[in-house]
Amino acid sequence: MRNRQLHLFEHRDDVESQGADLEGLLSQDLNFHSETGTYASHDFHPFPAKFPPQLPHKFITALTSPGEIVLDPMMGSGTTVLEAFLCGRQGIGIDIDPLALKISSVKATPLNVKHVLEMGHEILQRARMAVAKERSDLKTRLEKRWDRRTRQFIDYWFTRDTQLELMALIGEIEKIPDVATRRFFEVVFSGTIITKSGGVSLALDLAHTRPHRAKVVLKATSMKRANNAVEASSRRHRHETKMLRSAILEFEKRFKQNLGGLAKLAQSSLPPRFLYGNAQNLPLLDASVDLIVTSPPYASNAIDYMRAHKFSLVWMGYSIEELGRKRKEYIGGEATTDFQFEELPHATAKVVADIAERDQKKGRALHRYYSEMTRILREMHRVLRPGKIAIVIIGSSVMRGRDTETPMCLAEIGRALGFHVPKIGIRQLDRDRRMMPVGSRPNLDSQIQQRMHEEYVIGFRKPDTLSTAPRRRR
Known part of the structure; x- marks a missing residue:
């Protein structure tokens, strides 16, 4: 691990570090199946559909020099920004999801x-004491909190005993005065x-x-006893059974794991910047970024992050109503009332029209998605310096049996906005590393599994001189 960290900080003076051939990079192996993605602090928090850190690392080291600015405008768990930090670049991460911002900054x-x-030891000690001796106070705080x-x-979603333990933990965490430590x-x-298993x-x-809520809930004093109980249950109930674990014990395990990753982070003269914002309207100056590496949501909103994130955000002061409002702002939603659509280039418009013929609502949702992606790509074009590159990792989707042809459509939109798109790379996904549902098995007839076995890596290059004016909204 130490050698890995040293390698990340090496200054490379060869031709590759000064600006490699984009087409050549996209032709290389982009799978990284044999490499670990849990070094440094990459494994601090579960997050669905993360790309391997080696992917942004490849482009960061090849297309930028130390000190240059690397942006991820839809940063999710912050993989790109962390790699930029480890490589001695100035990382900037932007996201609209409050939990993504917390995870990435930490x-x-x-x-x-x-x-x-x-x-950490103080939090655990005080939380255990509160659960043992101050249960009535914890119950009162629970009743007044939401x-x-x-x-x-x-x-x-939480048993009463689990609520008491979580209340004891979050109560101690909220007392921490230093913002970074509290986060x-x-x-x-x-x-x-x-x-992946739904935690506590x-x-x-x-x-x-x-x-999905468990239909069978087991309490066990040891993992061996719990495993025996699950084996004794019927096959039908096996994937409907939840073994309840102590929230305090699980917190202690996660704390020890994250502490190990924290020890591998070094101070840097280029700390990353994390901003709350929408990728359709970036809070950045024109021509201020040297590289963009990002992965937008898929068309048809394959992963609804807020459905999971609200499980912890409600404990941090957010209400269900507030989180519901935030969710409506996410890219890839289906609400189209009063939405301002963009004019789409020919082939993309045809894909939307084909799906609209099968299902008008789905067609409008896809039009919304490509309109949002048009605005995002326009913003990427604006903030990139001339001659610099944006890497977009995306998968395709299926709507009513019709492929959305997302990589082709985004490439066409990018060209209409003035980007050069020399090549689209393909990477095969390692299913074992995807956060697929518990108990799920390969199903060749499943649309979601069909479209999750590969991703496309699109290279957008902003010309040295601008020649194409961006399309305007209608």
């Missing part, structure tokens, strides 16, 4: 490990709830588009 913020270790709708959500523990806390909630998994 992953790239070095802290005093000794101080964090002491603070509005009725949020309270109903909490009661449906670190908020991410640890969130990581006990949002996991009653959700069977939080990787699925719509979480």
